[in-house]
Structure formats: C-alpha cells, structure tokens
Amino acid sequence: MTALAARAGAFPAIRGLLVVFGSLSGLALLVGSLPWLSGDDPAQTILRARSAERELDPAVLADIRAEAGIPADPVSGTLSWLAGALRGDFGNSWITGAPVSPSVVQALGISMTLAGCAAAVSLVVGLLVLAPSVWRATGTGEPVGNGAAATGAALAALPEFLIAALLLVVVSVHWGLAPTSGWTGPANIPLPALALGLPAAGVLSRVLASAVDSTLAETWVRTWRATGFRRAVLARALAHRAVAVAVPQLVLLFVGLLGSGIIIETIFAIPGLGATALEGVLAQDLPLVQACVLVLVLLGLALGGLGILAHRAALGSALRTSGMAPSRAATRGGPRWALAAAAVLGAFVLAGLLRDPYAIGLELRLQSPSAAHLFGTDALGRDVLARFGHGALVSIGVSVAVSLLALVLGVLVGTAGTRARAGVADVLNAVPPVLVGVVLVAVTGPSLFSAAVAVAVVTWVPLAVHARTLAAEVRASGFVQAAVIGGAGTGTILVRHLLPSVLPAVTRHALVRIPHNALALAGLGFLGLAGSQDSPEWGAMLSESLDYAEIAPWTVAAPAAGLALLGLVAGLARTRG
Incomplete structure (x- = not known):
C-alpha cells in the first residue's frame, strides 16, 4: 500500500514536469x-x-x-x-556570431536589479497607501476606505511610458539630477524604477486592500476586538494574514516587472533582458530570443514555486489541520464616487463621439483648449476631444473584453486543481506581453486584434494565481472538510463553497486589471503594434503626442486623464461578497 501511495503521489509531480x-x-x-x-x-x-x-x-x-x-x-x-x-x-548569435550566454547573463543581472528596485518602490508606496486604512480598521472593523482605493486605482492607471517620459523631461533634462539613458551606475536606477514601480504599487495596493477586507470579515478578527486585544497586535495579525494571501501576487509582480520593463528599458536605453529580447526579435536573432525567453520562464517558474512555498509557510499548520476560516467580505464600496467618475468619463466620450476624429486642419495645429475645441488640437490640427471619444471605444471596450476573458479563465484554472503548484500559469506570466505582441505582429501585421491577443495571453495569470491561493485556503477550512466527510462531490464543493468564496475577491482584482490591460494595450500602441498610426486608440495618441508634451501638454493630458478616470471607476466599483 505504501508503495502504491508513493506512486500515486508521484504522478501529479511527473505530470506537472511534463506540462512545464x-x-x-x-x-x-x-x-x-x-x-x-x-x-x-x-x-x-x-x-x-x-x-x-x-x-x-x-x-x-x-x-x-x-x-x-x-x-x-x-x-x-x-x-x-x-x-x-x-x-x-545557448548557441551563438546569428548577427554577431558571439556566444549568446554572456550577453543574456549580463542582461538578466541588469533587469533583475531594475525589477527588484521597482518592486521595492511598489511595496513601499503600496503599504503607505494602505497603512492609514489598516490602522483605522483595527479600531472600527470597517473595510478599506475609498481614499486608499482611489489612490491605488489612480496609480494603477498611470502609463509607465508616460511617467518615464515626464521624469526624463523634468528630472533629467530640466533639473539635470539624473542621466537620461544607459546603465553605468546607481544614478541610472531611480527614474526607471519609479516609472515601473508606481503603477505596480497601485495594483499591489488594491490586491492587499482586497486581502485586508476579506481578513476583516473573518470571525477571529471580531473575537480579538471584542476581547480587548491591543490595536498594534491586531494590526500585525491583519498584516500577516493579508500578506499571506498576497505573497504569490508579490512574486508575480516581480516576474511581471522583469517582462514589462521592455518599454522602460527601451526609453532609457537600458541593455536589460527585455530590451535584448526585443532587439533579437526585430533582428530575427533567434538563438538570442530563445535564450532570453527560456531564462525569463525558468525564473518565473522558480519564483512561482517560491511564492507557493511562502504562502504555505505563512499560514503554517492551518492549511493542513482545517484551521482556516475564510469568509466573504461584506464590502461597503464607493458606488457614488465610481458613478461620478463614470459619468464624467462618459460625458466626455459622448461629446467626442459627436465629432470627427480624422478631420485635419493644419492651420489649427496645437491650439490650446477653447470653446470650439474643449481639449485643444493635436499636431495635425485634429480635435483631441473627438479622438479621445472614439479612442475610448477601442481602449476601454477591448480592455473590458480582455478582463472578462481573463476572469473566466483565471477562476476556472485557479479552482480546478486540488493543490497549488507552479505550472503553465507561471510560464506564461514570465513572457512579456510586448514580446508576444511583437511576435504576433511579425506574423499578422500591426492590428488591434494582435495586441488584444498578446495582452490576453498573460493577463489571466495573476487572476488564476489569486484564485488558486484563495481556493487553497477555502479547501483547508473546516466547513469544506465537513462537506467532504459528508459525501459532497467535487462539483458541489466547487459551486457551493469554492466559487462563492473565491469569485468576489478575484472579480474585484479583475476590475482593477481593466485599466492595467488598457495600459498594456496603450504600451503596444505606443510601440506602433496596435494598429495604424492615425488610430485614435489612447496608446497611439500618447505615442504621437509625447514629442509635443512641453508645448502642448493637453494632447497628452486627455488620454492620460481618460486612463486615470477608468482606473477610478474600476477601483471604486466594488462587488459585494
């Protein structure tokens, strides 16, 4: 029997290795x-x-x-x-004939340094955003407030390439406080780390806020507050419990920063792994690209496994002894603020839809906002409000569709397995959307569909990992164990226990990802991979307007404000548990 059990236990591991x-x-x-x-x-x-x-x-x-x-x-x-x-x-480069391995190792060290600094920025900023709400919750038991949610949503909606461009212009060019490009020392780190870390802090703060809200709904919190535990003790316990849920997300964040750094590395001329892979794809230097992708994926698998182990270590024996008591958070959200932001965004979109986004008037180029052109005009004299409105249909519509698909896939994959382990999700998470987009564009040509597919390939992964983490805790709870002992089947447990406990938190996470997906599409549009150059898609608008940001800031402000309002709507629209 022991030998048979050992063989049965080995089959999932072997299957996992084969899948990877x-x-x-x-x-x-x-x-x-x-x-x-x-x-x-x-x-x-x-x-x-x-x-x-x-x-x-x-x-x-x-x-x-x-x-x-x-x-x-x-x-x-x-x-x-x-x-x-x-x-x-890893073979030799087709372009230079030199061995690939040394250049990949050097690029990996640069990217890991940058991603590590960006992850530190995101963690510090995310905790600063949440700290007041967590401290208040220890005294009142109320969920995370709208202020923290709005701040996190606004940060998550900031385009990385726009932050990078502004930092370059202000800090490097005007103030002369940092180099504009290259990777020669510590002075090159702060600006790209801020550009990468600030939007990631928004996503991280929202994931942590959801974890805190769910933790506040657990019975032990009410018991501790009723029995007079000091606020500092309760705050530490809340932080420990919430971080345990978010640890796999922190790991995914670091791996994602390695990949999403392609645009930032390109803007700052940093010879990191993402920029190296992008150059290899454009030059068709396949051994170099294959080596970069393999290193990213192996690193993603290793860190994904560490995230799972860290989650198990943080919760300890509770996962093995039915000691978990997860509960659905009864969130009191900010629907009024979400509706207000949606109303403002919808009004401007509707006003823009009534205008022609392609009408060129060179005599009107770069005019400031006026009664005739509320958002001003761009470098070709086109009405910015018109392009904003028509671009919203593309940017918001596609990102919502991608987020919905990601939610369905993430919940299905995250709740399907009975035990969390690194696998296909961690493989795909390590592949940068920009790199997928470049590959698809090389085959099909630049198009919005190719860009959407590139984002969809990887955007469901964080949701799947989040669902996987929560599902592991629900399975370790007493009520699920009692259902199993009572003869409940897999389908019954999934429908009556797993989905009701997992779906609200993952849905909130998916809402936060809507502006993130819009940013990913905007990034591909910024690189010219999401359609024609005259497209009103917000990423394309930002790309063509950055050169005029100093003399005509309204051309950049319009799509950036649209992304920020979208982030507020998504961040403040909370689902009820």
Whole structure:
C-alpha cells in the first residue's frame, strides 16, 4: 500500500514536469518558427544588419545561412537548440556570431536589479497607501476606505511610458539630477524604477486592500476586538494574514516587472533582458530570443514555486489541520464616487463621439483648449476631444473584453486543481506581453486584434494565481472538510463553497486589471503594434503626442486623464461578497 501511495503521489509531480517541459518546448518552437511564420528570410535580415549596401546575392545569402547555422526548418532547429540549452549552451548569435550566454547573463543581472528596485518602490508606496486604512480598521472593523482605493486605482492607471517620459523631461533634462539613458551606475536606477514601480504599487495596493477586507470579515478578527486585544497586535495579525494571501501576487509582480520593463528599458536605453529580447526579435536573432525567453520562464517558474512555498509557510499548520476560516467580505464600496467618475468619463466620450476624429486642419495645429475645441488640437490640427471619444471605444471596450476573458479563465484554472503548484500559469506570466505582441505582429501585421491577443495571453495569470491561493485556503477550512466527510462531490464543493468564496475577491482584482490591460494595450500602441498610426486608440495618441508634451501638454493630458478616470471607476466599483 505504501508503495502504491508513493506512486500515486508521484504522478501529479511527473505530470506537472511534463506540462512545464511541454510549455517550454512550445515557446522555443514558436520563437524558432518566427521566420517561417512571417515569411522573412533571416539571412537577408542578417545581411542588412551587417552591411545595408550589399546586394541580396543568393550565393552570399547561402554563405550567411551556413555561417550562422540557420536551420532548414523550425522543428530541427528548435530541437538542436534545446539539446544545447540542456547542456548550458545557448548557441551563438546569428548577427554577431558571439556566444549568446554572456550577453543574456549580463542582461538578466541588469533587469533583475531594475525589477527588484521597482518592486521595492511598489511595496513601499503600496503599504503607505494602505497603512492609514489598516490602522483605522483595527479600531472600527470597517473595510478599506475609498481614499486608499482611489489612490491605488489612480496609480494603477498611470502609463509607465508616460511617467518615464515626464521624469526624463523634468528630472533629467530640466533639473539635470539624473542621466537620461544607459546603465553605468546607481544614478541610472531611480527614474526607471519609479516609472515601473508606481503603477505596480497601485495594483499591489488594491490586491492587499482586497486581502485586508476579506481578513476583516473573518470571525477571529471580531473575537480579538471584542476581547480587548491591543490595536498594534491586531494590526500585525491583519498584516500577516493579508500578506499571506498576497505573497504569490508579490512574486508575480516581480516576474511581471522583469517582462514589462521592455518599454522602460527601451526609453532609457537600458541593455536589460527585455530590451535584448526585443532587439533579437526585430533582428530575427533567434538563438538570442530563445535564450532570453527560456531564462525569463525558468525564473518565473522558480519564483512561482517560491511564492507557493511562502504562502504555505505563512499560514503554517492551518492549511493542513482545517484551521482556516475564510469568509466573504461584506464590502461597503464607493458606488457614488465610481458613478461620478463614470459619468464624467462618459460625458466626455459622448461629446467626442459627436465629432470627427480624422478631420485635419493644419492651420489649427496645437491650439490650446477653447470653446470650439474643449481639449485643444493635436499636431495635425485634429480635435483631441473627438479622438479621445472614439479612442475610448477601442481602449476601454477591448480592455473590458480582455478582463472578462481573463476572469473566466483565471477562476476556472485557479479552482480546478486540488493543490497549488507552479505550472503553465507561471510560464506564461514570465513572457512579456510586448514580446508576444511583437511576435504576433511579425506574423499578422500591426492590428488591434494582435495586441488584444498578446495582452490576453498573460493577463489571466495573476487572476488564476489569486484564485488558486484563495481556493487553497477555502479547501483547508473546516466547513469544506465537513462537506467532504459528508459525501459532497467535487462539483458541489466547487459551486457551493469554492466559487462563492473565491469569485468576489478575484472579480474585484479583475476590475482593477481593466485599466492595467488598457495600459498594456496603450504600451503596444505606443510601440506602433496596435494598429495604424492615425488610430485614435489612447496608446497611439500618447505615442504621437509625447514629442509635443512641453508645448502642448493637453494632447497628452486627455488620454492620460481618460486612463486615470477608468482606473477610478474600476477601483471604486466594488462587488459585494
């Protein structure tokens, strides 16, 4: 019996390893198939990179293929690369011929330093946002207030590239307090870390706020308050319990910062792993791209596993002895404030929809706001309010659809397993949406659909991990254990216990992710990957207006304010448990 039990226990672990290996191999094959999917000859790309003036002589191209080791087909090339990667050999760059490993290791060190500093910024700012509400909750038992929720929502809606551009202009150019680009020392760290960390602090504060609200609804909190525990003791216990729920999210945040740093690394010319991977994709330097993706994924898997272990360690024996008592938070939200923000946003969107977003008038270019043009005009004399309104349909509509899909997938995946373990979700979380978008664009061309797919591929992962964490606690509760002993089936437990306990908190998380998804789409639009250049999509508007931010700040303020209002609506609209 013991041997049979050991074999039965080994099957999930073996299955998990096979799933992870299959995911890694699939990603490597996808990257390795890029030239065949896009129809571009990598030999031509290499020739242009080395000498743009040489003619595309077939003999020269054949020599380049032989010299670089370009495979005849993606399957054999990927298998050969994977065989070398298992030995620690990532191959040689197709462009320079130099070994890939040293450059990837150096880029990884830079990205981990930047992501670590950005994570520290997000943690400090997130805790500062929540600290007053948590301290008040120890005395009143009320959920996190609207002020903290609004602050977190506003931070989460700040575009990273916009923060980076403003910091560059103000701090680096005008004040001369920091270098504008490069990675030569500690002076290069603060600006990109702030640009990455401030929006992440908004998302983190909302996840922690949801965890605090759920913790306040648990019976032990009322018992401790009734029996006269000191506020400092209760505050420490609340923080410990809430952080235990949020630890896997903290890990995901760090891994996500590694990937989402592509745009920031590009703006500040930082030779990190994201920027290196992006350059490799654009140059079709496949060994370099495959190595970057593999390192990101392995790091994501390792940290995902550490997040699960940290969650189990924080809760201790309660997960094994039916000692958990999770409860659904009866939140008292700020629907009036959410409705007010939605009304303001809707009014401006409606006003913009009544105007022509494509009418060009060069004689009206860069005019300040007036009665005729409430939001002013852009560099081509187009009405900014009109473009704001029409762009809202794209930016908000697509981000809501992506968030809804992510919620469904996240809850299904997060509640499906009986035991939390690192797997496909952690693999996908480590793949930057920008990199997915670049790959899709290389195959299908720039389009909003490609950008939406790129965001959707990874945006469900934090929701799945959140649902997985909460589901593990619910399964360890006494009422679920009693239901199991009473003969309740898997479906009954899922419908009557898991979903009612998990869905409200994850839904609130999904609401917070709506502006985050809009920002991801805006980032792809900023890079020109989400459609045509004249698109009124808010990311494209920000991209084309940043050059005029100093002389015509209203061109940047309109889409930025729209994202902030969207964040307030999503952050203040709370679901009832």
